[in-house]
Amino acid sequence: MAFSSNKVISSMIWKLLERFSSQLVSFVISIILARILMPTDYGIIAIILVFINIANVIIDGGFNTALIQKKDADQTDFSTIFWFCLLMAAVIYLFLYFCAPLVASFYKKDVLIPVLRVLGLNIFFFSFNSIQRAYVSRRMLFQKLFYVNAIAIILSGAIGIAMAYGGYGVWALVGQTLTGSFFCCLFLSFFIQWHPTFVFSKERFTGLFDYGWKIFLTNFIISFYDNIRSLVIGRLYQPAALAFFDRGKSLPSLLMTNVTTSIDSVLLPTLSEEQDNTLRVKQMIRRSIGVSYLFVAPLLVGFIVVAKELVLVLLTEKWLPAVPFVQIFCIAFLLMPIQNINTTGIKSLGYSNIILKLEIIKKIIEAVILVVSFMINVYAIAWGVVLYNAICIAINLSPSKKLVNYGVCEQIRDVLPTLMAALFMGTVVYACGFLPFSNIALLFAQVVAGAATYCLTCMLLKLDSFVYILGYIKDVLNRKE
Numbered sequence: 431m432a433f434s435s436n437k438v439i440s441s442m443i444w445k446l447l448e449r450f451s452s453q454l455v456s457f458v459i460s461i462i463l464a465r466i467l468m469p470t471d472y473g474i475i476a477i478i479l480v481f482i483n484i485a486n487v488i489i490d491g492g493f494n495t496a497l498i499q500k501k502d503a504d505q506t507d508f509s510t511i512f513w514f515c516l517l518m519a520a521v522i523y524l525f526l527y528f529c530a531p532l533v534a535s536f537y538k539k540d541v542l543i544p545v546l547r548v549l550g551l552n553i554f555f556f557s558f559n560s561i562q563r564a565y566v567s568r569r570m571l572f573q574k575l576f577y578v579n580a581i582a583i584i585l586s587g588a589i590g591i592a593m594a595y596g597g598y599g600v601w602a603l604v605g606q607t608l609t610g611s612f613f614c615c616l617f618l619s620f621f622i623q624w625h626p627t628f629v630f631s632k633e634r635f636t637g638l639f640d641y642g643w644k645i646f647l648t649n650f651i652i653s654f655y656d657n658i659r660s661l662v663i664g665r666l667y668q669p670a671a672l673a674f675f676d677r678g679k680s681l682p683s684l685l686m687t688n689v690t691t692s693i694d695s696v697l698l699p700t701l702s703e704e705q706d707n708t709l710r711v712k713q714m715i716r717r718s719i720g721v722s723y724l725f726v727a728p729l730l731v732g733f734i735v736v737a738k739e740l741v742l743v744l745l746t747e748k749w750l751p752a753v754p755f756v757q758i759f760c761i762a763f764l765l766m767p768i769q770n771i772n773t774t775g776i777k778s779l780g781y782s783n784i785i786l787k788l789e790i791i792k793k794i795i796e797a798v799i800l801v802v803s804f805m806i807n808v809y810a811i812a813w814g815v816v817l818y819n820a821i822c823i824a825i826n827l828s829p830s831k832k833l834v835n836y837g838v839c840e841q842i843r844d845v846l847p848t849l850m851a852a853l854f855m856g857t858v859v860y861a862c863g864f865l866p867f868s869n870i871a872l873l874f875a876q877v878v879a880g881a882a883t884y885c886l887t888c889m890l891l892k893l894d895s896f897v898y899i900l901g902y903i904k905d906v907l908n909r910k911e
Contacts, residue, residue, distance in 0.1 A: 455580070457684060459587035463594055463602065464677070464745045471600040473669025475607075476676050477537060478546050480657040480664075481526060486556045487653045489518045491646045496638040497564040505627060508561055510634045512626040515557040526550045537664055541600065549604050555611035561626075562618045574621040581617060586610030651789075655796060659811055662804050670751075671808050677745070678755020678812070685729055686763045712834040715775045716844060720895035722767040723845050727852035728884045730760040732877075735859045739873040755812055762816040764849075768841060769819075769826040776829055784829050792822055847893055855884040 464472070493511045497503050527547050534542040566575050590606025598605070619625065663672045733740070737756040741749050776784055796818050803814035824838060831837035859880040865872060888896035 455583045455587070459583070459590065459606075460680075461744050462587075462591055463606070464749060466591070466594040467599065467602060469670040469673035469677075469748065469751075470668070471603060472673035472676065473664065473671070474539065474541060474545060474600050475549075475603045476660050476672045477533075477539075477542065477664040477669065478549050480660045481533070481546065482549060482552055483657055484650075484653055485522045485526065485550075485553050486560075487646070487650050488522060489515050489553060489557050490560050491515070491518070491639075491643070493560075493564075493638055497561070506629055506631050507634050507638065508565060508624070509626045509629045510631050511638060512558070512561045513630050514635060515560060516554070519553045519557040523550050523553055526553075539669070545600060545604060549607060552608055552611050555608075555615050558615045559611065559618070562615065562622065562624065565622060565624045566618070575618070578614060578617040578621055582610050582613035585613050651793065655793065658800065662800075663808055663811065666804070667808050674749070674752040675755050675808060675812065677749060678752040678757075679759045681740075681756050682730060682733060682759045682763050685726065686766055709834075711775060712836045715771055715830070715834065715836060717895075717898070718771050719768050719841065720844060720848070721899065722771065723848050724888075724893070724895040724899065726767050727764070727845075727848050728855055728880065730764050731852040731856040732859060732880050733757075733760045735856045735863070735880075736873060736876050739863075739869050739876065742869045743873055754809065758809070758812040758816060762812075762819045765823055765845075766819065768845065769822055772826050772830050772841075776833065788825055788829070792818075792825055795821055847891055848888075848895065851884060851887040851891060851893065854887055855880050858883045 491514075493515065497507060497511060527550065530543045530546040530550075533546060534540050563575070586606050586609040589609050590602050593602035593605045596602075660672055660676065663675055734757045737753045737760075738750070741753050741756065745752070773785065773788075799814045799818050800811075803810040827838045827841055830841070859876045862876045862879045863872065865875060867875060885896075
């Protein structure tokens with residue numbers, strides 16, 4: 431199926447709108463719920479979601495990507511995978527249902543039994559929605575997905591907030607999650623008008639499996655490592671500790687997830703077109719790192735300084751133990767854009783074997799750090815992420831020296847002026863923290879002072895990326911005139 435360039439660009443815009451708007455609305459709803467519910471409620475859900483997330487990866491099995499990748503995928507392909515995923519969902523749900531008492535015994539929390547059995551129903555919605563989203567992606571129906579997600583998030587959020595105000599505690603989070611998935615499936619069924627037929631092709635399944643199992647294995651490894659910390663923290667410490675850990679990670683992660691997604695969506699196909707011109711690839715990687723770091727550095731440094739006021743204003747005093755985790759994860763993510771862009775550059779040049787080798791090396795290192803940090807305390811686990819990301823800088827950046835002549839030292843030199851400007855801004859913002867204002871007024875003053883200081887510093891230093899952005903904005907304004 432061929433698409434015009436206008437169709438592609440329009441679809442990308444709607445996809446970005448869908449992602450940013452849904453995350454923004456979800457974030458606002460989560461803030462409201464966090465102000466009502468207790469951290470322990472979030473800790474219980476965080477434990478259960480580990481099992482649900484891993485189950486979803488198994489159910490997907492890489493078939494979602496396989497359906498999107500296959501050029502001539504038809505109704506038979508979609509229906510075949512739908513029935514297989516539904517069968518897998520039923521098998522895994524029964525497994526979770528009967529294992530719920532073991533999970534509750536392991537964590538010494540009886541409430542985990544009914545919560546796991548009820549929230550586990552979400553995997554049925556996921557199995558259906560996974561095929562729907564593959565259908566949406568193949569036909570670039572992202573505008574419809576935007577409307578569906580917006581409606582589903584608002585309705586499920588309203589239900590969750592109403593249940594929280596009604597005193598349902600952890601069940602408010604269960605209700606919000608289940609209804610959100612249900613509404614997505616329901617509304618997409620009307621909007622895209624795709625429904626499975628009673629057909630299953632062994633031949634089609636085998637072909638899709640041959641491609642999908644590699645995706646599944648990669649996703650499973652990533653999901654396992656992403657969730658293992660929550661499993662261990664939930665077992666060794668109180669659920670509230672897990673809630674503070676997850677909440678502290680979620681704020682900087684919200685920023686990094688959007689940056690990473692934007693980079694992969696735009697940079698990968700662009701660099702792929704220029705893969706034969708290594709000088710051009712280097713220039714584009716350099717520009718991408720500079721521009722992304724221009725925005726990421728001050729935001730993360732700012733989060734570190736205003737973390738306490740931010741948590742007090744958004745989440746209230748009961749979430750103050752999450753402040754150290756916000757600060758630690760901001761440090762951990764400070765050089766992540768550089769790593770992500772280098773990884774994207776390696777992919778664009780066709781060196782998938784290098785990516786695989788790097789991932790194996792990194793996972794071995796991460797496993798060692800995890801084991802050691804688990805034996806200390808929950809803060810050591812968070813600092814272990816900082817150490818892991820610091821080591822990954824050298825690992826992810828080293829191939830670029832050979833491939834595009836853009837080594838580690840040169841890249842660090844390129845971002846150092848921006849980092850210094852962000853740190854100077856952080857010093858000014860920290861000094862503003864001594865003003866005798868209320869929390870809200872103080873946070874506002876720190877944000878304004880930080881933004882003004884950073885922009886002025888970038889102007890005085892004549893940072894290349896800052897000058898480039900200003901020039902771009904002027905060009906856009908001139909074209910409008």
